[in-house]
Amino acid sequence: MDDLRILLDEAASTPARRSAVDLDLAVRTGERMIRRRRLGWIMGAAAGVVLGVAAVAVSGLPNGLPQPAISRGTTPPETPVFFQPDEKQASFGWLPAEPAERVVQTHRDWHRQWITNGSWQVELRMVPSGKDIELNGNDELFSVAPEQIDRTKLERADVALGREASWNTARRGPRGAALRWKYTPTAWVEVAVGNADSPEEMARHIATTLQIGPQKVKLPIRMTQTPSAPEGFDLTESRDKWLATLWYQDSVRVLVSSVKQSMTIGSGDPQTTVDGKEASRTESTLIVLEPSGAEVFVYRPGRDTIEMYRWLRIER
Amino acid sequence: MPEDLDSEVMGNLPATRARRIVVRAEWRDEYVEYVRSHMPWLGKLAYLLCQDWDRADDVVQTAITQLYVHWGKARAADNVDAYVRTVLTRAFLNERRSAWSRRVQLQDFDRSVEADDTATALAVRQALLAVPPRQRAALVLRYYCDMSIEDTAVALRCTTGTVKSQTSKGLRALRRAMGGEADGRLAHSAG
Incomplete structure (x- = not known):
């Protein structure tokens, strides 16, 4: 055994050439693989699981709530091709109660807000022109190429949002709903609600009162x-x-x-x-x-x- | 369950988000440090398996990319080096299955001669090329890496019985390929 070990040592003893292995490339490729894997996991998960985890729905909408005055928000004058890294892209209008927790995130090709009062949850996802929003509720990797969207999961929504609107059925559940529409001719926004008694009604109210337009964020x-x-x-x-x-x-x-x-x-x-x-x-x-x-x-x-x-x- | 969805628990939001952001950076640093310090070892092992520097580079590149993807699992393993050896060996065996590999295999023998080879190294390396890839991998893992039969079986995704038979066949093939030159030296090896 030792003899074979010595022979193999000799076989491996040829002085190494300059290696062409690229560690940075491995990290970059690995990152891409992880993203694809995570996205695949989420997209492959049953809609019920996704809805349960990502929690799309709301409980705070009182029965018989009067219809809010419909405001189509302020549409930005030009469709953004990327977001400014110090701006948020929309402000909520009507909400069932004051949120207790909130997340605001802007990156060049996506913007997300997530709020909750401890019971209901609302998520806003926006992408600039040329991108689309993945269907299953990924919280960061949702800005995807339009051809990656399975449009059979989108159901036409009869909501007065000014432009084509659809219910995202991949995030639909007993207490969850997600409504997406084009906030400019080529850019998408989605409002999802979770843990709600009347999720579609809640999503519709939030969507119709959403104020869309960039606004500087004062960070701490x-x-x-x-x-x-x-x-x-x-x-x-x-x-x-x-x-x-x-x-x-x-x-x-x-x-x-x-x-x-x-x-x-x-x-x-x-x-x-x-x-x-x-x-x-x-x-x-x-x-x-x-x-x-x-x-x-x-x-x-x-x-x-x-x-x-x-x-x-x-x-x- | 993906960490990012699982972690958004009410009332604990900042803590979980902070952990996510910090952990990602920390793992990346650990990974880079590990791969940098082990690169010569990885290169040598891949070279022993492939007998060709270009292909060894390809195998290492594939292996370290896979390692990055699974670094969480690797760092939690009892023996990170053993985990990496397994990843590398599988990258080698997978690469051997590709169409490209089958096409260039014809040129293996000529390309395997390196200017700095000693006579023995050259003889062993040329003999190794005559050993089929899985048998060669079994020999390298068992005798060069000192891995147990059980660990070799895990690396090769086979049973311990298969490892024994592959090792035995590999040794016979190596003996045949080396002719009389190594008979004495290999006589003491198992198989």
Whole structure:
């Protein structure tokens, strides 16, 4: 056995040539595969499961609610081909109650808002021109090519939204419904409701009072300098807590939580200080605990994370 | 259940979203660090299986892409290296099944001669090329990687009995291919 091992060692001993293996390519391809896999999983799941998990429906709509005055919102003058990374793209008009938790996310090719009062849930998904919204309720990877949409799952909706409107039957359930329509001749928006007594009625009311149009978002954090081109933001507010993330090109991001999340990073120097504050670091990540109790996470592969941390201003 | 859908639990929203964003970055760093530090080992193992640097590069490229996709599983494994060896071996065997592979197989022998080969290395490498791919993989995993019969069976997706028979046949093929040159050295090997 040892002899064969020696022979194989010799066989493997030819000096290696310069390798053409591309690690970055592996990461990029792997990311794409993960996205496709996740999308496939969700699309393959039974509609009931998706509806149960993604929760599309509402309970707060009182019976006999008078029809709200229909407002078609403010349609943007031009169809966007991508979204500005510091804007939200719509504002809710009528809602059954004040939301207790909300998520607002904008990236260049998608915009999402998610709100709940602890019982009903409403999700808004928008894409710019040339894209479409996947059917099953994916929360981030929903901006897809129009040919990826199975249009047999769309049912014509008789709702006065100014343009072609459809019920997305992939998200339909006993307490859920999703209504999508074109907010410009070539760009789609979808409103989905979950955990509702009258989901279709609820979706219809929210859709007809939705104000569509870009609006700057005041985030609780800002950067005095940007590490690379901005890609988007993510703001989550839950009662008295908030979490804000700014995304930049090359996966660079800064995330701030208003409260300590006890984030951990794997290897590196777990106990250090940055500007006198408790911190932990690896080659590309930095976590800093602020005196206010807020926790900051910086991810900047191959570049100075402390420099980027020092560009951050927490304004809430 | 996908983490992103599962995680949006009422009242716990910021915590779960933070965890998701941090974990993604952390895993990526770990993965990059692992692959960078193991690249020479991966290249050598792939070369031993393929006997050709170009194809070894292709196999490693496929394997590390698969590894990225399944990094969560790999990092949780008892032995990450064993997991990676399995991924690499399967990438090699899958690549061998492709039409492209069958087409270029005819040129294997000529391309396998490297300028820096010693006489023994050349003899062994040319003999290895005469061993069918699955048998070659069994030999490399059992004798070069010191993997147990059970672990080799997992890597090759077969039974332990098949590993034993593939190893035995592989050794016979190797002996035949090497002629008298290695008879003595291989006589002590199992099979």
